[in-house]
Amino acid sequence: MNRILIKNAKIVNEGTIFEGDVLIEDDLIVEIAESISAKSSQCKIIDAEGNYLIPGAIDDQVHFREPGLTYKGDIESESKAAIAGGITSYIEQPNTVPNAVTQEILEEKYQIAAEKSYANYSFMMGATNDNLEEVLKTNPKNVAGIKIFLGSSTGNMLVDNEATLEKIFSSTPMLIAVHCEDETTIKNNLEKYKEEFGEDVPVTVHHLIRSEEACYISSSKAIALAKKTGARLHIFHLSTAKEMDLFTNKIPLEDKKITAEVCIHHLWFTNDDYATKGNLIKWNPAVKTANDRKVLWEALLDDRIDVIATDHAPHTLEEKKLPYLKAPSGGPLVQHAVVAMFEAYHQGKISIEKIVEKMCHNPAKIFKIEKRGFIKEGYYADLVIINSGLPWSVKKENILSKCGWSPFEGFTFKSRITHTFVNGQLVYTAFKVKEIRAGKRLLFDR
Structure with a gap:
């Protein structure tokens, strides 16, 4: 089982920001609480250090x-x-x-x-x-x-x-x-x-x-x-x-x-x-x-x-x-x-x-997308950690689109994304995309 515990995050969801932890098992969010302890040595812990955790x-x-x-x-x-x-x-x-x-x-x-x-x-x-x-x-x-x-x-x-x-x-x-x-x-x-x-x-x-x-x-x-x-x-x-x-x-x-x-x-x-x-x-x-x-x-x-x-x-x-x-x-x-x-x-x-x-x-x-867009128990673990005080500049060498340019080239942003999770998989960290194709076809509740 894939088990990841995100700790000490400023969780942003449905109009509120609250400090807490989020536990991921396989592709789902299974628990959100003020404090969650890792119940297994197999659980990967990521300390969000007071950074923002938002839905993907x-x-x-x-x-x-x-x-x-x-x-x-x-x-x-x-x-x-x-x-x-x-x-x-x-x-x-x-x-x-x-x-x-x-x-x-x-x-x-x-x-x-x-x-x-x-x-x-x-x-x-x-x-x-x-x-x-x-x-x-x-x-x-x-x-x-x-x-x-x-x-x-x-x-x-x-x-x-x-x-x-x-x-x-x-x-x-x-x-x-x-x-x-x-x-x-x-x-x-x-x-x-x-x-x-x-x-x-x-x-x-x-x-x-x-x-x-x-x-x-x-x-x-x-x-x-x-x-x-x-x-x-x-x-x-x-x-x-x-x-x-x-x-x-x-x-x-x-x-x-x-x-x-x-x-x-x-x-x-x-x-x-x-x-x-x-x-x-x-x-x-x-x-x-x-x-x-x-x-x-x-x-x-x-x-x-x-x-x-x-x-x-x-x-x-x-x-x-x-x-x-x-x-x-x-x-x-x-x-x-x-x-x-x-x-x-x-x-x-x-x-x-x-x-x-x-x-x-x-x-x-x-x-009407099924189980996405929110940080809720039972929803897919599509999550993003953002450090709002980590400046970085857009340069040719860090542009990932195939075309190799951006209208923001040369601009320095104050915030930077540090982690991205898709269906519970940590697919982006240390400013690099991992070779994990975790994407799934979206389904609709209609």
């Missing part, structure tokens, strides 16, 4: 690039980066190559992850204009949800047929996650800036091309359709102040039919950073203004926004160095997301309890 973060939106785009990243490399960053479970998106738009292709991704993933995994089923029959075959017990791109993406994944969209919304009982940007608005804005700059459009206008209006038009339509059909809607990577008026904090999360996510980059960067970071912070939806960032923070703290995620989407540095119009959108974030939020804690922007609520508890609740 659950990232509800990543792009790990396998199959088909593995020169950018793959399930092995990116799941390693995730556990080094305190993310023990991830939900990956369908715009790989081929797109995961049939049950057969979707299941192939699960088979790859079963062999290669260091973290727990689930994969979204992708919707297109013409695969409703396949979408409706999706098993709600072992697939996270349905993903719809309402803005352009890889391959044939833009769903722009309104009749098809309404059929998907009204036919599936599963959670529908959406990327909301209005394609017509973006195309019109792009033409305007091409007229001004020719082919040499600067990245500094990215947020004006993929504009506030493009986001609001699309997200407001998706919400109206969800209300009309009764669909369970989750809106990914919100980026504008205007969209925050579409969400409510008046009802408990468990009763919400429409939920919202914000990503690390929209909480961290603003359009002023394009001048120094360039295409490294080119994302879709775009990083927008300081006011947008301010209002996103307000909505996160007052519970209009329910989840913090990454939208981790690596590209090679060579691709990112291309001119703006040719450089792809997206960047690596899983390794630095939790410590970035702890940085915000040090800045007085958010409590540690609220970080855990938005990165651990709420993703588990929204997706």
